[in-house]
Amino acid sequence: MNSLLILGIVLAAIIIASFWWRDASRRRSLPCPTWLASMLDSRWSDALLGTQATLDHIGLQPGQRVLEIGPGPGRLLIPAAKRVLPGGEVVGLDIQPGMIERLKARAAQAGVSNLTTILGDATQPNVLPESVDVIFLCTVLGEIPDREAALLQCYTALKPGGILSITEIFPDPHYQSRATVQRLAESAGFRLQAIHGPWYFFTANFVKA
Ligand SMILES: C[S@@+](CC[C@H](N)C(=O)[O-])C[C@H]1O[C@@H](n2cnc3c(N)ncnc32)[C@H](O)[C@@H]1O
Numbered sequence: 088m089n090s091l092l093i094l095g096i097v098l099a100a101i102i103i104a105s106f107w108w109r110d111a112s113r114r115r116s117l118p119c120p121t122w123l124a125s126m127l128d129s130r131w132s133d134a135l136l137g138t139q140a141t142l143d144h145i146g147l148q149p150g151q152r153v154l155e156i157g158p159g160p161g162r163l164l165i166p167a168a169k170r171v172l173p174g175g176e177v178v179g180l181d182i183q184p185g186m187i188e189r190l191k192a193r194a195a196q197a198g199v200s201n202l203t204t205i206l207g208d209a210t211q212p213n214v215l216p217e218s219v220d221v222i223f224l225c226t227v228l229g230e231i232p233d234r235e236a237a238l239l240q241c242y243t244a245l246k247p248g249g250i251l252s253i254t255e256i257f258p259d260p261h262y263q264s265r266a267t268v269q270r271l272a273e274s275a276g277f278r279l280q281a282i283h284g285p286w287y288f289f290t291a292n293f294v295k296a
Pocket residue numbers: 116118119127156157158159160161162163180181182183186207208209210224225226227230231232
């Protein structure tokens with residue numbers, strides 16, 4: 088077998104597995120496994136996944152109270168914690184204990200002290216109503232089987248005028264289009280504020296009216 092054929096078979100297997108994962112995630116929770124976290128916090132991930140551009144598009148300000156749903160190992164949440172200083176704080180809510188442990192370890196290593204974590208599900212976040220200025224999700228929405236319920240919880244947790252920010256990156260297997268993100272957010276009661284970036288790497292910001 089020549090190497091081109093092997094490469095083709097591997098690529099086809101990855102594509103089939105991605106489609107299966109995307110489809111199965113509609114019915115049950117199949118989050119990005121903890122062993123894949125090293126792809127999110129490697130030294131190339133910031134450049135490849137546009138970490139600083141995403142944070143710019145979310146538009147964080149000093150003093151804000153910010154919640155990230157599905158922070159994983161904290162690629163975005165750790166620099167976000169620095170951006171909301173002085174006076175601000177960030178909270179990371181993730182469904183997997185392994186991700187929370189990795190996030191805590193990386194935050195401690197980075198000397199970040201205004202970051203706390205919640206182990207839980209986006210559909211039952213255990214966050215006080217109207218207690219958060221900004222909620223953001225990056226490559227997470229499609230991993231949540233009941234996306235409508237999760238966005239309703241975001242609406243409840245945000246202060247009036249608060250911002251919901253959703254970033255999607257293609258070819259994440261769980262990628263959600265701009266139209267889908269807008270439809271889901273508007274169904275939960277949000278109003279579109281702005282969409283930054285092209286279809287394959289966009290951040291959509293919504294306001295709680
Ligand atoms: C692909 S990773 C993205 C990590 C991070 N947002 C980033 O962009 O680097 C998806 C994360 O969402 C979390 N997640 C998936 N479903 C969730 C749910 N229902 N509630 C909370 N977190 C969830 C996973 O455990 C994982 O850490």
